[in-house]
Structure formats: C-alpha cells, structure tokens
Amino acid sequence: MDRIIGIGNALVDVLVRLEDERTLADLMLPKGGMVLIDDEQQNALSERIQALKPAMATGGSAGNAMLALANMGAKPGFIGRVADDDMGRFFRQNCADCGIEARLLTAEGHSGVANTFITPDAERTFATYLGVAGGLSACDITPELFSGYQLLHIEGYLVQDNALIEKVCRTAKEMGLRTSIDLASYNVVKDNLSVLRDLVAKYIDIVFANEEESAAFTGKQPEESLREIASMTEVAVVKLGKRGALAMCNGQVAQVAGRSQQVVDTTAAGDFFAGGFLYAYTHDASLKSCLEMGSLLAGNIIQVVGTRLPETQWQDIRRKAGEILNDKY
Numbered sequence: 001m002d003r004i005i006g007i008g009n010a011l012v013d014v015l016v017r018l019e020d021e022r023t024l025a026d027l028m029l030p031k032g033g034m035v036l037i038d039d040e041q042q043n044a045l046s047e048r049i050q051a052l053k054p055a056m057a058t059g060g061s062a063g064n065a066m067l068a069l070a071n072m073g074a075k076p077g078f079i080g081r082v083a084d085d086d087m088g089r090f091f092r093q094n095c096a097d098c099g100i101e102a103r104l105l106t107a108e109g110h111s112g113v114a115n116t117f118i119t120p121d122a123e124r125t126f127a128t129y130l131g132v133a134g135g136l137s138a139c140d141i142t143p144e145l146f147s148g149y150q151l152l153h154i155e156g157y158l159v160q161d162n163a164l165i166e167k168v169c170r171t172a173k174e175m176g177l178r179t180s181i182d183l184a185s186y187n188v189v190k191d192n193l194s195v196l197r198d199l200v201a202k203y204i205d206i207v208f209a210n211e212e213e214s215a216a217f218t219g220k221q222p223e224e225s226l227r228e229i230a231s232m233t234e235v236a237v238v239k240l241g242k243r244g245a246l247a248m249c250n251g252q253v254a255q256v257a258g259r260s261q262q263v264v265d266t267t268a269a270g271d272f273f274a275g276g277f278l279y280a281y282t283h284d285a286s287l288k289s290c291l292e293m294g295s296l297l298a299g300n301i302i303q304v305v306g307t308r309l310p311e312t313q314w315q316d317i318r319r320k321a322g323e324i325l326n327d328k329y
Helices: 022-027 039-050 061-071 086-098 131-135 156-160 162-174 186-191 193-203 211-218 222-230 269-281 287-301 311-326
Strands: 004-007 011-017 034-036 055-059 077-083 101-107 112-118 124-129 151-155 178-182 206-210 235-239 245-249 252-256
Touching (some): 004 061, 022 112, 034 186, 039 112, 039 124, 055 061, 061 151, 077 131, 112 131, 151 269, 156 162, 156 193, 178 193, 178 269, 186 193, 206 269, 211 222, 211 235, 222 235, 222 245, 235 269, 245 287, 269 311
Parallel strands (some): 004 077, 077 101, 178 206
C-alpha cells in the first residue's frame, strides 16, 4: 500500500450547533461556504462563540482526510504550520495520539482556528482564522517534506496562495508522488478558477469535488462536470451528497448511491470521503470500490458532531472496509 501524506491548513475546529440560520445572517457568513477572518474578527467571534458552548477538534480539510486514514490503520503524514500555543499543542498531540506523522513547521503568533457553524439541516459554514497556518509559503516547501510517501493529498484552500500551491504540486511531481486535490469550497474555486484549472491539467492525478464545486469549476451539471474534469486528469470524483457520488477514470464511470442515515453534522464528510477513497485506491481497488469506501467513511462521520468516532464504530467500519476490498475487483 502506498503511503499518503496531506498538506493543508493546520486548524483546530471550534464547533457550534445553531438553532437556526439567523446567526449566520448576523455574521454575514454565506451558508455552506467558507470565509477568511482576521485577528480582530477572530477575537470578536471567539467571545460570541463561548456563549454557544462550542466543542473542539482538530480540523482542516487535508488533516481530516489523514485522520480518517489513520483510523483505518494506514500510517499517513501531515504537513502544516502551527504556533507554540494551546491550539498548536492540541493539534500536534492529536496527530501523535492518532498515529499521524506530523511534519509541522512552527512560527510565532497564533494557531489557526476553523469556527464551524452547524445549522439544523446539518450543513456547516466556516469562518476561518488562518493564523500562522496561512503563513505556510512556497519557500517552506522542500523535497524532504514528501520523503517516504507515494501520494500527496492537497487541500484546495491552499490555492489562495498561488505560488505556494504551485510549488507544492511541482515539488511532489518531481519527487515522483501521485497527487490528489480536494477543491475545497465553491467560492474558493470561483475566485481562483484559472489557477486551479491550470494546476489540475499540469500536476493533479485525482480531483475531488462536490456538486457546487464541480459546477464552479466547469459551469456544468454533475455528469457533464465529471467528464470535463476527467478529460483533464486521471481520476475525477463528484460527490452528490444524499444522492451518492460519481467517479470516472480512463473512460470508465462508476457510481454509488447515497446512504440512508440520520445526518447530525456534515463537517468533514467530504474529507472522510476522500480519505476512504484514497485508502481503497492505494489498495488497488476498483473505481466502484473506491467510491464505496469513501461513502462508508462519510456516512459514518455525519452521524456525529465533529470528527471523533468511538473505537467500536471504527472496528465496524474496518470490518466493512475489508469486505469492500475483498470484492475490489
């Protein structure tokens, strides 16, 4: 099995469950999207959040995908940037506890926080304070960061620093790694469309996108989006939420239906889907089995708030994953 390392914003999720959408309107946050906030906004938001009894977990898109892989028994790594503060120490310790090799750069300042607002329909909206996580730069990227791994999973949010993400992609390719990217958020795709399309065409082997992101990337409906993305890369995956997911590789299309279960929180659903898909992919599973593995992990994580599942549930997931891999051909 190829070893996988992720790179992205090292964030701590501060999770808040809302009774309705009025708070999002008050904070001028686009429902289902992600906006970046500065120090002053973070300080003000933090005070308001404390009254809402938040929960805390490690986060960041690529970090969540690596967490899923670690719980599946893989030995993933993660590249990011934290400060030597409570949030940074929390992130570092959680990686160690979960079996993720943390290749973390340290900087002066404050660690990043993803303020995550969960509405009654289980949709999540992010107000993200990058802190020092956003200070990861092109000059930090060296071949040594990717040493020992065969696949790099890239968080699409990094496209907001064009020089950084280009250096990440180019260095990984020079090191012989396969690369995957999660397109992150529809508004980020829209704002960085030309750069993303160029990166995908030049460097990326696997693209993950949800319906909104694929529409922002291609301007087309899911099936047409899938085909356009697949024409630019080796594997294209379009997630359809409750309706399942589609994938295409070498002209072959696979589909998996959605799972019927109670949805508590969609935070990290796409990230766990990517983790499951990549786990099966690095076990040489079929395209359909890769989708089934992604669906299995995503379908479990949406049943809880945040990214923590009890070990008994992970044992059941790993058992079902073994059944999927046994039928991988």
